[in-house]
Amino acid sequence: MGGSAPGTGAASVSQGRGGALSDLVLETAGLTKEFRGFIAVKDVNLKVRRGSIHALIGPNGAGKTTVFNLLTKFLQPSGGTVKFNERDITRAKPADIARMGVVRSFQISAVFPHLTVLENVRVALQARSPKVFHFWRSVRELDHLDGRAKELVEDVGLGPFLHTPAVELSYGRKRALEIATTLALDPELMLLDEPTQGMGHEDVGRIIELIRRIRTGRTILMVEHNMSVVSGLSDTITVLQRGQILAEGPYETVSKNPAVIEAYMGTGHG
Structure with missing residues (x-):
């Protein structure tokens, strides 16, 4: 499942200290979203490495879509920051981040x-x-x-x-x-929201191969429920539960984590 070569995508790539390209294309710190007293996302620290396929998973209601909406600025956070290529985009507008190279493919075609x-x-x-x-x-x-x-x-x-x-x-x-x-x-960073939802086996296989082909030169962050898709594509997996990060790492590690197993089996959602 190893990562591909670092991305060369959109033009506005920032340089880190000493002129070296930063390893992180997207980073959040303390990302939080509250809706009238209900905390949907709490203190999420997400680090997406350049050139990787990073999956965001979790039981239904874990906060995955809310995180995507915060990253693409369809929602403004109650707290925390979002950085793309070391640039603070926390208060940027959706059109602005699209021009920077962050583009989202929606759950519904x-x-x-x-x-x-x-x-x-x-x-x-x-x-x-x-x-x-x-x-x-x-x-x-x-x-x-x-x-x-x-x-x-x-x-x-x-x-x-x-x-x-x-x-x-x-x-x-x-x-x-x-x-x-x-x-x-x-896009330099593609956000794929449930790319295989509602598909039959043949279509799922076609989309998996497509994602493998298009990853060259870009970074992909995806929300996906299908664990065979996640295990076959992802370099890193972040597991959310009740709006917080429960576990993070490669599939082999995350899938054996007792807390992750309990989160899925305990809720009855896959």
Whole structure:
């Protein structure tokens, strides 16, 4: 399960002391979120190493989605800090961190159903283009993006479906298309929210292979319930319970931790 070479992704990579690239791409300190007296996340200290696949797991209600929302700024923390490439992004806006290279793929597939695979990826690429696109203009405005769009479509294994409307794709292939649109933003850090949820065995295998292919040059942080996916992909696993870190380490260590076993078996959730 070892990690790949350090990422070379988005442009705004900071340098650590002495000019050396910091080993940590994302770091939280004391990250806390309280909702009207209920503490959903408490004192989470997360360290995500550059070039790794890092899984965030835990029983239902453990706070995983809340942590993702705090990292991507859809929620503001009640306390603590978030740093990306040693830059404090605790109060940054979602659009700002996306431009920095932190991009999230959502739990529910979010593509334009009546656009083709190619058109979906072209629209995503346009978000990074210096040209301003208006939906009332001709679709030919995006023709200059075709080359890169086709490359991304091939990268996620959707070449045979280039001109297929997204609505006609299987669920697993829709998720692959969503990953292609995420890659179009050239993320240095990808946050994958339940990438295999609701998939059959064949689609799960396809997504696992896809994640392995796209990890080169970037870091992946994912929330995932499927333990076969977590064990097969992750370099590091952080286990949450009741909003706090219960355990952390490689799968071989975490899976044998008595507290982790109790957390899962005791709640009845996988």
